[in-house]
Amino acid sequence: MDKFNLSRRESLGLAALATGLAAVPAVAGAHNKKSGVDFITKIDFKDPKWNRDVYARLDADIDPTKEKCGWIKGKAMGVRPNEKVRTLFGVEGFSFVRVKKLEDGSYRRMLREIVFYTDLETGEILTEWDNPYSNETVKVVPIANDPFNFTISEFLPEGPSYGGLNKDLRERKPFLQDWEYGPNGTMILNTGIDLMYPNALQPSKWVRESAGVMNRVSEHFIYVVEQKDVENPELTHIPHIGSWSRVTPWLPWMLMGTAEGQINYFTHFQTIPEGVAGLPAHLVKAARAMDEKWLSAPTEDYGPSLSSLEHYAREQTPAPVPAGWEPPKAPEAPAGFPPRKS
Template structure:
């Protein structure tokens, strides 16, 4: 792993599979709330999965890839770990991100030498115009700019990476700092959420817990597989909430505004 291209290839074998086979990552953890002058609280459990397929991006040149993925995740009761339908009498909107695609080019991926393991670390600060402007969603938007921080770590054995297999076993951790979720209806109240999860690359989708597979089969069975081809834009919890709750159109004297 001496050049950016070699480093990306090693990361690709950890995160996905070079032969284009589907790869499922599964994770579990918790979601904590924070707000000024309030104690931290574990408000939800959290469980999710990502099913991906890595393909070469021929138009972008050598050593370029497209990661085609769908991602589903579910908010859980923090004690029973059952999938929630409501929270404080509000309907829960789970994560159904289709697609959640990425374009990869060689770049100096941060790595940490852990002896027999290598850790690939990705720190992704986000700041862009919110799909839920406050003027249109005063109860469901924390602000006109969506700000969050996503922190990923992927762990693989050095011996596996030294081999030639297109995919290597891996574990991962993921943390996120984000605003209140739109469906929590917190408006511009100060504070937000911290997600803290860990997981692993599965041998097959059938290794996802049966309860979770059943929920996906009942609601969106397409999430058992990765997309076949590139599409955009990506879905997020914020854009999905907007689809479910389009902004209301006001009419003034027969004129739609």
């Protein structure tokens, strides 16, 4: 299988479900020390410490001498009232992550990620894009987050603060995740977060970039793994494939202002064991042209951890506002729609 040309079925995480591999019995000992890192291997969905350890092994490699590379690819759709969902551009990128184990058994994960927008036909990385909603050519700004760090502990992460903008932090609860057993010796994890917080791009200043005073963002992930890997005391990282979806306001560089609508991302992802050598060459070349740092994980913890929206507010400048400019309008509803109630 060409790992950079996954079929629809494979990209949804179903390839692992068709392996036909039987699940192996649970490891007798609850903890592993063979790798020099102590972690729980005996599956227990109701144990916050097991959830902590297995999630850290998914998200990263808990051997602090190693870094994990992840690759992501998919598409971004535009959603407006009174018209079909429109596929706008491709999405492709990668991340590097490293963890440090803390004294209380938690893991501090330290990550850099970069995601490019691509032409739907050629796959080439876009530097400009013809916005079909506004009939304007705009400059494309990739996602480039350095860092995006948080602590993986036996308690549910309180949620990203985005430089203090997000005050709606989750209460302290045990870290219990949505796991289930799949067919053919697999396990499936569903996880995500739904947020509503003040926009770093306030419309009073960022007239053309801002979708409004608040950001409504949702991100959801599906991981598919093999049970035998979860229980393997030799694996400090658990190989996986999965999907990532995101609902977010119009991207600021689209210059849509407060126009009705949103962007939906639909992507698949997987671990790249070879690191840089296993990534598509065009991604590596583009990232290296920006900065060599994108090709490795942080070795120290620093911050703040911001999303692409906050980075945009710090790194870009507001676009000029032409006289008489208005946000692009969605089409009018067809006559007689919605139907009147009798």
